Amino acid sequence: MNSSQKKRLSLVAGGVVICGAAVALVMNAFEENLVFFFSPSQVAAHEAPEGRAFRIGGFVQEGSVVRQQDGVTVRFEVTDTAHSVPVTYKGSLPDLFKEGKGVVAQGKLMNGTFVADQVLAKHDENYMPPEAEKAVKEAHEKAHAKNAKKEL
Structure with a gap:
């Protein structure tokens, strides 16, 4: 695996983590207001x-x-x-x-x-x-x- 592939993989992984955190925050807020x-x-x-x-x-x-x-x-x-x-x-x-x-x-x-x-x-x-x-x-x-x- 070369350095550009590692960079791309780390960006995708970072995006998945950020999206997961955002979904978790939205679900938590929804549950509190339900x-x-x-x-x-x-x-x-x-x-x-x-x-x-x-x-x-x-x-x-x-x-x-x-x-x-x-x-x-x-x-x-x-x-x-x-x-x-x-x-x-x-x-x-x-x-x-x-x-x-x-x-x-x-x-x-x-x-x-x-x-x-x-x-x-x-x-x-x-x-x-x-x-x-x-x-x-x-x-x-x-x-x-x-x-x-x-x-x-």
Whole structure:
């Protein structure tokens, strides 16, 4: 192998290393910003990651909204009709946030309580995020099947 071939080989090897490093950095950044969606039933089944950001969706449980004395902190429960998850949020809630209505919260699960840093309420009377709608439907079907099994 002469010197020009060695130079060419080292340039190609250097290019491959640089491309590999760039791909690794992009994948790492993508993974850090990836936010999964979980239903309250999945959280109750311990499928959701503890201490890592994700979204939870469902309905605001009737009678569960409690505003703290500081005027900023709100506690409520998100339900999919089968399970409920307690949520704590500091900040102003959207105008459309109401008990019994659809909600999606983003944050982290800590010691069994979902600590939200963002709360989104549905923007239309008939709208629910597809993931939340699917989760509620599945939970409702499981509850119905469970009740039918008890009757037998």
